[in-house]
Amino acid sequence: MKRITIRDVARAAGVSLSTVSRVLHGNPTVRPDLQERVLETVQRLNYQPNRMAQRLRSNASNIIGLVISDIENPFFTSIVRGVEDVAYGQFMNVILCNTDEDPLKQRRYIDIMAEERAAGLIIAPVHEERTLDSLLELQKGGVPVVLVDRNIGADQIDAVLVDNFAGAYSATRHLIDCGRKRIAIVNGETRIETFADRYEGYARALADAGIPLDMKLVVETAPRINESQQATSRLLEADHKPDAIFAGNNLITLGVLKAAKQVNMTIPQDMALAGFDDMPWSSELCPSITSVAQPTYELGQEAARLLIRRMKDNNAFQQTTMMQTRLIVRESCGGLKSK
Amino acid sequence: MKRITIRDVARAAGVSLSTVSRVLHGNPTVRPDLQERVLETVQRLNYQPNRMAQRLRSNASNIIGLVISDIENPFFTSIVRGVEDVAYGQFMNVILCNTDEDPLKQRRYIDIMAEERAAGLIIAPVHEERTLDSLLELQKGGVPVVLVDRNIGADQIDAVLVDNFAGAYSATRHLIDCGRKRIAIVNGETRIETFADRYEGYARALADAGIPLDMKLVVETAPRINESQQATSRLLEADHKPDAIFAGNNLITLGVLKAAKQVNMTIPQDMALAGFDDMPWSSELCPSITSVAQPTYELGQEAARLLIRRMKDNNAFQQTTMMQTRLIVRESCGGLKSK
DNA sequence: CTGAAAGCGCTTACAG
DNA sequence: CTGAAAGCGCTTACAG
Numbered sequence: 269m270k271r272i273t274i275r276d277v278a279r280a281a282g283v284s285l286s287t288v289s290r291v292l293h294g295n296p297t298v299r300p301d302l303q304e305r306v307l308e309t310v311q312r313l314n315y316q317p318n319r320m321a322q323r324l325r326s327n328a329s330n331i332i333g334l335v336i337s338d339i340e341n342p343f344f345t346s347i348v349r350g351v352e353d354v355a356y357g358q359f360m361n362v363i364l365c366n367t368d369e370d371p372l373k374q375r376r377y378i379d380i381m382a383e384e385r386a387a388g389l390i391i392a393p394v395h396e397e398r399t400l401d402s403l404l405e406l407q408k409g410g411v412p413v414v415l416v417d418r419n420i421g422a423d424q425i426d427a428v429l430v431d432n433f434a435g436a437y438s439a440t441r442h443l444i445d446c447g448r449k450r451i452a453i454v455n456g457e458t459r460i461e462t463f464a465d466r467y468e469g470y471a472r473a474l475a476d477a478g479i480p481l482d483m484k485l486v487v488e489t490a491p492r493i494n495e496s497q498q499a500t501s502r503l504l505e506a507d508h509k510p511d512a513i514f515a516g517n518n519l520i521t522l523g524v525l526k527a528a529k530q531v532n533m534t535i536p537q538d539m540a541l542a543g544f545d546d547m548p549w550s551s552e553l554c555p556s557i558t559s560v561a562q563p564t565y566e567l568g569q570e571a572a573r574l575l576i577r578r579m580k581d582n583n584a585f586q587q588t589t590m591m592q593t594r595l596i597v598r599e600s601c602g603g604l605k606s607k
Numbered sequence: 608m609k610r611i612t613i614r615d616v617a618r619a620a621g622v623s624l625s626t627v628s629r630v631l632h633g634n635p636t637v638r639p640d641l642q643e644r645v646l647e648t649v650q651r652l653n654y655q656p657n658r659m660a661q662r663l664r665s666n667a668s669n670i671i672g673l674v675i676s677d678i679e680n681p682f683f684t685s686i687v688r689g690v691e692d693v694a695y696g697q698f699m700n701v702i703l704c705n706t707d708e709d710p711l712k713q714r715r716y717i718d719i720m721a722e723e724r725a726a727g728l729i730i731a732p733v734h735e736e737r738t739l740d741s742l743l744e745l746q747k748g749g750v751p752v753v754l755v756d757r758n759i760g761a762d763q764i765d766a767v768l769v770d771n772f773a774g775a776y777s778a779t780r781h782l783i784d785c786g787r788k789r790i791a792i793v794n795g796e797t798r799i800e801t802f803a804d805r806y807e808g809y810a811r812a813l814a815d816a817g818i819p820l821d822m823k824l825v826v827e828t829a830p831r832i833n834e835s836q837q838a839t840s841r842l843l844e845a846d847h848k849p850d851a852i853f854a855g856n857n858l859i860t861l862g863v864l865k866a867a868k869q870v871n872m873t874i875p876q877d878m879a880l881a882g883f884d885d886m887p888w889s890s891e892l893c894p895s896i897t898s899v900a901q902p903t904y905e906l907g908q909e910a911a912r913l914l915i916r917r918m919k920d921n922n923a924f925q926q927t928t929m930m931q932t933r934l935i936v937r938e939s940c941g942g943l944k945s946k
Numbered sequence: 947c948t949g950a951a952a953g954c955g956c957t958t959a960c961a962g
Numbered sequence: 963c964t965g966a967a968a969g970c971g972c973t974t975a976c977a978g
Contacts, residue, residue, distance in 0.1 A: 319722035321955035364703035660971035
């Protein structure tokens with residue numbers, strides 16, 4: 269099963285390696301008849317260049333690496349679509365890696381992208397000691413990098429971010445406006461920037477309304493359905509129950525719903541619920557869920573645009589794009605309390 | 608920004624290239640003191656081998672390519688998790704590509720995987736003239752291939768499949784048992800094997816119950832929320848409405864729900880609904896949805912296992928694993944009609 | 947046990 | 963306009 273090489277083509281077409289290579293790269297200095305003969309031979313032998321060899325020489329590829337942290341979170345898959353749609357418009361291909369919030373996997377995938385000579389890297393990073401350094405190194409090595417969704421403290425790397433603080437503030441404020449007093453937060457781990465920002469927004473909204481922060485109402489959990497359901501169960505079985513929950517993302521929202529059902533609490537009567545991420549099913553849930561919509565697809569698009577911009581001009585000034593969220597009010601918080 | 612090469616290491620450590628290479632590959636014939644010196648130098652210079660060059664020579668990688676057709680469909684992302692978990696156990700990395708059901712993109716990604724010298728390929732293929740051939744070619748070229756979810760007619764390629772026919776049959780049968788007479792199907796395009804099988808299961812269940820097939824109740828749509836919502840709207844605004852709908856996948860189910868709400872039809876009173884794919888939110892919807900659960904995670908695991916098996920023994924007999932579904936009955940079909 | 951050399955499949959100055 | 967040759971960074975027989 270020997271592969272056809274450029275040498276085979278050259279021999280079959282009766283020309284030199286150089287000529288074949290030139291034809292393949294659209295070099296115009298080749299005599300038309302030779303060009304045709306080469307093209308015909310390439311077809312006939314079904315020759316496919318060996319990219320390893322190509323890249324060993326010239327170091328380029330048309331692959332964009334996209335590293336996300338949870339493939340099962342629709343937030344990220346929507347970003348993927350945004351990236352892909354812009355990338356395809358530029359004839360780039362997108363390759364995806366899922367780190368699962370695991371610094372080890374992240375490191376492996378960053379290495380792979382470097383070694384595969386990706387044309388660029390878009391990453392929703394897990395913060396970890398060496399992450400920033402390795403990204404900066406990658407960038408210095410000629411692979412443009414764009415951060416998406418999570419700022420790991422670099423004003424040296426282009427980034428596309430969401431105003432998580434403001435989003436969480438608006439949701440919490442809404443719960444307060446609905447007359448809730450004991451507002452809990454079930455949140456992802458605050459070692460992850462987005463969740464830290466959401467916590468801050470929540471805390472600030474409470475403070476601004478003169479509601480003291482009760483740490484018994486602050487729950488941190490892995491941002492997944494099962495884990496957050498269990499964490500919420502513990503919260504709801506404890507002594508002083510909350511009369512409202514702000515959920516840190518869409519998976520946590522589902523976890524909270526399941527936990528509430530389990531202990532027979534009715535939403536919004538017994539407890540209000542607002543959550544981050546608006547999903548296609550948010551409006552179809554029982555009850556429909558008030559949620560903070562993020563511009564996920566647009567995040568992906570913008571990240572790809574920034575990356576391509578930097579691929580074209582590696583000296584471009586660093587740019588951070590910040591996008592706002594939108595609160596979508598539905599049934600899960602009850603009505604507003606009239607003043 | 609010149610990269611450190613093996614030559615730099617050799618020079619710095621005062622040995623030959625060969626020796627460095629041997630140390631890096633754990634070749635035991637190297638004197639311990641030299642070995643240590645080399646290792647120390649590698650560390651100090653932060654040397655990372657160039658994979659392009661490595662693979663140009665020895666053709667191996669530890670990357671499994673995983674090609675799916677819709678990154679936004681939770682069915683596929685759950686498969687991804689299954690593949691990853693098994694792959695990591697074998698120290699393989701997984702790289703994902705999203706074809707979007709587009710034969711062109713699929714072709715590009717298959718090529719990329721071939722050119723990147725992936726150690727193996729798992730694919731949920733879009734059926735298209737050349738797909739099977741290119742996969743067979745890849746396999747002959749030494750890259751093991753496993754089909755997942757979709758059989759494109761190859762008993763020459765290992766495959767992990769779901770019994771879509773039986774799943775669709777059981778859901779349709781259930782709707783019949785609930786006393787429904789005018790049962791529609793809103794399905795994905797039957798050019799895709801899974802949807803074709805589901806259609807067959809639906810049709811057979813009707814036939815077995817002596818209910819004539821009414822082609823006005825057979826709707827084909829892109830298997831996405833918006834498209835299926837629109838298609839369902841047209842169905843529900845037409846003359847003789849259905850009294851039940853069988854939805855071809857989880858995204859279509861959401862589309863049907865939205866369409867029903869739009870025309871003020873109440874489920875299950877005005878119309879029953881059962882759908883393929885059980886999702887975390889299926890139980891929280893309004894009403895909770897009767898659905899056909901697929902072993903998604905297990906599909907991914909088994910696919911990875913088959914792939915690794917073949918990587919170890921390229922002469923293994925072809926194997927097809929068929930998995931069954933499970934009908935989960937909830938509120939959306941109303942109660943069973945007692946006989 | 948170690949080094950010099952060939953070669954993987956390409957691209958690209960360099961001559962002509 | 964075209965070819966011969968060098969070289970990308972490795973690995974691996976082949977000598978010693």
